[in-house]
Amino acid sequence: MTQKIHTFLMFQNDDAEEAMNFYVSLFDDAKVVAVAHYGPGEPGTEGTVKHATFMLAGQEYMAIDSSVKHEFGFTPSMSLYVGCGSEEEIERLYGALLDGGKPLMPLDSYGFSTRFGWVNDRFGVSWQLNLP
Known part of the structure; x- marks a missing residue:
């Protein structure tokens, strides 16, 4: 295997x-x-x-x-990183994932990327979106 x-x-x-x-x-x-x-x-x-x-x-x-309730959940220190192919894609994904979620870094140019955003979605999963 x-x-x-x-x-x-x-x-x-x-x-x-x-x-x-x-x-x-x-x-x-x-x-x-x-x-x-x-x-x-x-x-x-x-x-x-x-x-x-x-x-x-x-x-x-x-x-x-989980059938067992734990004292922990998702954390932004582990996130799903998405390389986006267009401005439209990053805007669409950021907006959808932000709906009911929480922005960690608003969509912007941060020097290391043309366009970048980081969000916790409504389920608590953390997403980094990048447009190189």
Whole structure:
């Protein structure tokens, strides 16, 4: 078996499926690969995500709704970095991800990039968007 590294997103508020479908709607070459839900008598809330895989721009991600509530969540020190191909794309993605979220760095020129923005989306996942 060949080693493969995946980004694994653990959601605390039973919103893994909503987040995954939202992310898939934002990117080209994106799709839900598989979703398994908790059933009756299992440790998670029935109908929430036990395990899911999805693709964004050829990269595979995993997601779950945690059946155990933890004292931690997502942090901006780990973020998804997106290289954008146009001004329209970075504006669209930044606006969509910011809806219900929190700006960490507004879209602007910061010297290291022509256009850059950093946002925590409404699910708490951190995204850096760059237009070189």
